[in-house]
Amino acid sequence: MGPLDGVKVVEFAGIGPGPMCCMLLADMGADVLRIDRTANVGRDAMEPRFNTLLRGRPNVAIDLKHDEGLEAALTLCDRADILIEGFRPGVMERLGLGPEVVFARNPRIVYGRMTGWGQDGPISHTAGHDINYIALTGALYAIGSKAAGPVPPLNLIGDFGGGALYMALGALAAYIEAQRSGRGQVVDTSMVEGAASLMTAAYGAQAAGAFVEERESNRLDGGCHHYNTYETSDGEHICIGSNEPQFYQLMLETVGLGDAALPAQADRTHWPMMREKLQAIFKTKTRAEWTDIMQDIDVCFAPVLRMSEALEHPQNVHRKSFVELDGVPQPGPAPRFERTPSDPGTPPAHAGQDTEQGLAEWGFSADAIETLLEAGVVRQA
Numbered sequence: 001m002g003p004l005d006g007v008k009v010v011e012f013a014g015i016g017p018g019p020m021c022c023m024l025l026a027d028m029g030a031d032v033l034r035i036d037r038t039a040n041v042g043r044d045a046m047e048p049r050f051n052t053l054l055r056g057r058p059n060v061a062i063d064l065k066h067d068e069g070l071e072a073a074l075t076l077c078d079r080a081d082i083l084i085e086g087f088r089p090g091v092m093e094r095l096g097l098g099p100e101v102v103f104a105r106n107p108r109i110v111y112g113r114m115t116g117w118g119q120d121g122p123i124s125h126t127a128g129h130d131i132n133y134i135a136l137t138g139a140l141y142a143i144g145s146k147a148a149g150p151v152p153p154l155n156l157i158g159d160f161g162g163g164a165l166y167m168a169l170g171a172l173a174a175y176i177e178a179q180r181s182g183r184g185q186v187v188d189t190s191m192v193e194g195a196a197s198l199m200t201a202a203y204g205a206q207a208a209g210a211f212v213e214e215r216e217s218n219r220l221d222g223g224c225h226h227y228n229t230y231e232t233s234d235g236e237h238i239c240i241g242s243n244e245p246q247f248y249q250l251m252l253e254t255v256g257l258g259d260a261a262l263p264a265q266a267d268r269t270h271w272p273m274m275r276e277k278l279q280a281i282f283k284t285k286t287r288a289e290w291t292d293i294m295q296d297i298d299v300c301f302a303p304v305l306r307m308s309e310a311l312e313h314p315q316n317v318h319r320k321s322f323v324e325l326d327g328v329p330q331p332g333p334a335p336r337f338e339r340t341p342s343d344p345g346t347p348p349a350h351a352g353q354d355t356e357q358g359l360a361e362w363g364f365s366a367d368a369i370e371t372l373l374e375a376g377v378v379r380q381a
């Protein structure tokens with residue numbers, strides 16, 4: 001069993017960072033129950049097995065706008081250690097599931113709230129997505145090229161890095177504190193603030209005058225030649241990250257520039273010239289040839305792989321970094337635990353697939369479940 005075995009989590013169905021957070025908790029052994037809308041039964045947005053963020057936990061469908069459905073949801077919260085919701089500010093309160101109501105019944109529960117902008121502020125009520133949230137942190141401005149402008153880095157920074165991971169960290173920190181104090185609390189997770197936190201080192205560098213606010217002008221943003229990607233002769237790409245002097249010198253020797261009269265590594269004025277030199281050199285061999293040459297030496301090298309190729313890389317295969325559930329390859333649980341290994345668990349469930357079993361496992365009697373089903377308050381897919 002995972003390290004969170006015995007921790008009970010109620011997840012109110014949403015998209016993006018909320019499900020990612022709850023997947024992480026479920027991977028680590030938490031007993032997560034996902035509450036979906038009854039209207040979604042039979043109307044899954046995609047075939048569930050491909051909605052990989054939903055793995056590892058049962059799905060029950062409850063009509064939260066029905067008085068008996070609201071009471072059923074509150075009863076589940078009574079029995080939970082953590083609640084995770086990702087609605088706009090005020091939605092849970094309007095449903096009758098706000099923190100005051102839940103804490104009055106279960107004072108020890110951790111109430112995790114996931115939003116883009118935060119629970120308050122002048123634009124907290126407006127819609128947004130990852131790209132909008134990271135735009136407010138300086139991260140989006142800094143990523144891209146001088147020619148093309150800012151480039152969206154998938155939705156890794158706001159939704160998953162600044163949102164899901166910070167929600168999981170905050171919820172678990174509050175859970176640990178609640179074991180000492182006997183009191184739960186709200187964990188207000190803003191994707192803007194999480195993404196800004198990921199930028200902490202960059203803000204330090206800017207304050208020190210070491211970060212130039214122009215894309216492709218810094219060591220880690222594609223500005224320098226020794227931390228960059230290069231096209232190979234077959235149209236593929238490799239990357240090097242030879243920042244440290246010893247790695248940089250070895251890289252130069254490996255590509256045939258070890259004895260050349262070259263400017264200092266940190267001389268920004270010569271970075272464009274050095275990048276052109278390396279572009280010409282790396283274009284002389286295929287990605288596979290450069291991999292054979294560089295993969296076993298300390299030049300900080302890797303081939304740039306497609307997702308389909310990443311599944312087959314020997315390092316990933318050896319570590320079993322990817323797993324397969326219901327025929328769908330996907331990243332496995334991370335991080336690794338020595339004594340209490342994580343497990344991806346069951347494949348993603350349809351909306352309402354586990355209503356009867358899930359409610360029973362959380363303490364509802366057979367008669368109570370039957371009454372809810374007959375009233376249409378809950379639905380079994």
